[in-house]
Amino acid sequence: MVVRASGHRVRTHGGGHYNTFLALEAADPKLFARPAAYFNTCREKRNEFSYELAGVVSELEVQELLREVSEFALLVGRWIQERHPELA
Amino acid sequence: MRTRYGADALFPAIRKHILAATVMQPERWWYASQLARHLKVSKTSLQRELVNLAQAGVLRKRTEGKQVYYQADSDCPFLPELQGLMAKTAGLVDVVREALAPAAPCIAFAFVYGSVASAREIATSDVDLMVVGEIAVADLALPLRKVRERLGREVNITAYSTEEFARKARAGHHFVRSVLNKPKLFIVGTANDVEAVVGGEAGRAQARSESGAPGTPGHRGKKPRRRAS
Numbered sequence: 001m002v003v004r005a006s007g008h009r010v011r012t013h014g015g016g017h018y019n020t021f022l023a024l025e026a027a028d029p030k031l032f033a034r035p036a037a038y039f040n041t042c043r044e045k046r047n048e049f050s051y052e053l054a055g056v057v058s059e060l061e062v063q064e065l066l067r068e069v070s071e072f073a074l075l076v077g078r079w080i081q082e083r084h085p086e087l088a
Numbered sequence: 089m090r091t092r093y094g095a096d097a098l099f100p101a102i103r104k105h106i107l108a109a110t111v112m113q114p115e116r117w118w119y120a121s122q123l124a125r126h127l128k129v130s131k132t133s134l135q136r137e138l139v140n141l142a143q144a145g146v147l148r149k150r151t152e153g154k155q156v157y158y159q160a161d162s163d164c165p166f167l168p169e170l171q172g173l174m175a176k177t178a179g180l181v182d183v184v185r186e187a188l189a190p191a192a193p194c195i196a197f198a199f200v201y202g203s204v205a206s207a208r209e210i211a212t213s214d215v216d217l218m219v220v221g222e223i224a225v226a227d228l229a230l231p232l233r234k235v236r237e238r239l240g241r242e243v244n245i246t247a248y249s250t251e252e253f254a255r256k257a258r259a260g261h262h263f264v265r266s267v268l269n270k271p272k273l274f275i276v277g278t279a280n281d282v283e284a285v286v287g288g289e290a291g292r293a294q295a296r297s298e299s300g301a302p303g304t305p306g307h308r309g310k311k312p313r314r315r316a317s
Contacts, residue, residue, distance in 0.1 A: 053263065
């Protein structure tokens with residue numbers, strides 16, 4: 001939503017998630033650098049481990065991801081209302 | 089209180105950074121401008137150190153056209169020791185420690201495991217980092233991104249609360265047990281802190297692996313990634 005609201009579209013074939021997080025940060029570095037870096041860390045972990053090993057995602061990490069995603073959704077909602085009220 | 093890390097006292101700053109970059113990625117050839125960009129220093133400030141290290145047999149030199157390339161010299165008789173020293177100081181541990189420093193009070197222990205800690209890494213080996221404590225990975229994501237940029241390697245973090253780590257170690261959880269049984273480079277805390285959290289047989293296994301050091305049998309090399317998105 002942030003990327004689209006900023007007037008961009010991420011090409012989905014090859015590196016779609018990576019490019020999305022780059023574009024997210026570029027849309028508002030001050031606000032989105034932290035979640036973009038965090039989600040990219042999760043992406044790397046998924047690439048590194050989920051196809052090779054089971055059980056490497058901890059309960060702490062799952063709880064944190066659920067919390068961060070909820071907070072991110074609220075953050076995006078506020079950002080759209082503030083920066084692109086016509087889309088809210 | 090310690091105000092300088094080991095490599096700062098042992099080497100001048102530029103030499104330390106050159107050694108960290110070259111001996112930690114021994115297969116890689118660097119040309120001077122590329123190394124200067126990587127280290128964020130001027131090319132002229134590197135030249136003397138590069139020449140000295142090549143003359144001392146620590147680096148080897150190759151010329152192609154106008155470019156001069158440098159690589160860690162695999163014939164250097166003390167290269168393995170230098171790699172071990174750099175891994176524990178400027179090449180890895182200090183860099184990761186600096187990134188974790190703001191969160192250190194919340195960390196019970198943190199260590200690097202896997203091929204880098206086992207001294208079996210190749211140039212592209214990822215850094216597998218285990219952090220145990222009451223921390224949030226989101227708070228570490230930006231500092232760890234800087235670590236990636238400095239080391240030129242991916243950093244894969246796995247975080248546990250102390251309670252979950254201890255519980256899974258005692259229950260024989262395959263991943264936690266496998267990490268406990270492998271060599272480690274401690275970033276925060278020591279083997280004693282692991283023992284204090286884990287205790288029992290799992291803690292003793294940890295202590296045994298500590299005495300094993302690099303090359304402990306049973307190390308599983310990294311498989312290639314299947315895909316990235």
